[in-house]
Amino acid sequence: MIYPTRPCVLAALIGAPLALVAALMQPNLWLAAPGWLLGLGLLMVVDAVLAAPARSADVRLDVPGYLAVAAPSEARLIVDFGNGRAVHQKLEAALDAEARVGLEQSRGRRVSETEFAFPLKPERRGTAIFNEAIVRWRGPLGLIWRQTRRPLPVQTPVGSDIRRIEDEALRMFSRDDQHGAKVQLDVGEGAEFHALRDFHSGMDRRTVDWKQSARHHTLLAKEFRIERNHQVVMALDCGRTMSEPVDGAPRIDRAIHGALILAYASLRGGDRAGLFAFDGRPRLSTGAVTGVGAFPLLVRQAANIDYGTEETNYAFGLTSLSATLKRRSLIVIFTEFADSTSAELMIESVGRLIRKHLVLFVVMRDDELEGLVSAVPETPEDVSRAVVAATLLRERDVVLGRLRRLGAHIVEAPADRLGPEALNVYLDLKRRDLL
Structure with missing residues (x-):
């Protein structure tokens, strides 16, 4: 695409009227106005011929292999003409990307003769897709712009902040990292002779x-x-209820953050860890991995867990998970139930898992419902809301009580404390040699 620059347009707007005024004053100069526009047009053609052709532009996008939610990052766009024709000419570049990328400004900041920087700050997990790059450059006379659009088949996962997860896990794990490494005097099932x-x-x-x-x-x-090499599986419910926000972030994001903290601690402690995600059907199964070096793989896989819109099918999801496990494992279920019907199906499925595996059930405390119950009512509507909220909390306690009687361990914590609380229970189970 070729189009005039601002100076060219201004020259046409200013020069043509002046030539017209001159023609009115001197009739023999009536060709000055069209001559001015024709001359300007010829100069534009010459400028277009001298400018680097669009086909010679090699446009490449360099993005990090992994982007973290709410963490600043940067993408680099490199425009290489090969023969250097446009190195000394004005270059501009812009990016078109989906909203998930968190592109702070579409026009890039030029950091070198042929390189542009684009600040990124992703807001949601998933796969960041960059659609196309728009590059333009001026001709040597400064009268025309040449512009080209290049599709960018570039995708990169967006997930949780690895460094923040590792720091938080180490801070919690360092208090108990001797468990699993120091000599224990108590004997229990699975204890290892030293x-x-x-x-x-x-x-x-x-x-x-x-x-x-x-x-x-x-x-x-x-x-x-304490025996090592236990298998810890984080089962993540990514259904419709888990996609609803709590304290400013979707429940599934909170659950993934907590699951990754637990996975990092498990790998660091010598155990094996894996992720399993499901809603109406299984969505992700990484299998069990070993060693801290495998943690980035789990983080990248967790970035592929999308925000579900289907109702959670516990029977299908947990039965599929059980079928993939060949040995006794600790299954950590991150979920949320909205009604008694779904809770009943969940209890039935969890009951089958407990026969063979150790189950840790992780739910978020509903501060909104508790706030409605504890708030001082001022209107009849406030009383109605408080009664409904109290009923929902009572049903929730009944469900959690039934799970405890089945033998499941329960973690009910605020959304921002989900990972540390689950990690504390995991370390306690390991210390008691229950894995």
Whole structure:
């Protein structure tokens, strides 16, 4: 595309009237106005010929391999003409991207002769899609713009802030990181034998190894340490209810943040961790991974969990999860139930899981309902809202009580404390050797 620059337009607007006035004063100068416009047009043609052609422009977009929600980042657009014809000419560039990218301004800031910077600050998880780049440059005479649009087949995942998750997990985990590494004196299911030591007063007599004691003519006791390599699966409900906001962010975003904190601590503690997401049907299953080095993989996979619009099918989702697990695992379910019908189906599905696995049920405390109950009523409508809210909270407590009686462990915490509270319970379960 070729079109005139602002100076060219101004020259035409100013020069033509002046030539017309001159023609009115001197009739023999009546060709001055069309001559001026024709001359300007010829100069524009010359400028277009001298300008670098659009086909010679090589446009590339360099974006980070992963973007974090609410974390500043930057994309770089590189325009290379190869032969250097446009290096000394004015270049401008703009980006067209979907709203999820968080493009703060469409026009880029020029950082070098052929490179532009675009600040990014994503607002939602998912896949960031950059649609196209628009690049234009002036001819050497400054009379015309050449412009080209280039599609950009560039996509990058947008997810949680890895550094913030790791810092928060380390801060919580460092208080208990000795669990799973230090020698334990208690024996339980799955305990791992470590060594023999002299028996001392106060030690558990069940740890005495009578055969070795008889051989060495002194009392010897077994030392144990918590068994590692447990399997921890974070099951994330990404249905319609979990897509609703709480404290300014969707519930699913809060759940993913908490799940990743728990996953990082699990991997760091020597256990295996995996993600499973479902709504009306299973959406994501990463399988169990090992080692802290695999944590970025879980983060990138979590970025692919979309905001669901379907009702959650607990029977289908949890049955599919159970079918993929070949060994006893800790299943951490992040969910929210809206009515007694869905809660009944959820309880039935969780009951089948508990027969083989250890289940940790994580829900967010509903501060809005609690606020309605505790608020001083001023109108009859306030009383009605308080009664309805109290009924919903009572039904919620009944559901959580039934889950506890089935054998599930429950975490009910504020949205911003979901990860730390779940991590505390995980460490406690590991300390008690229940995994």
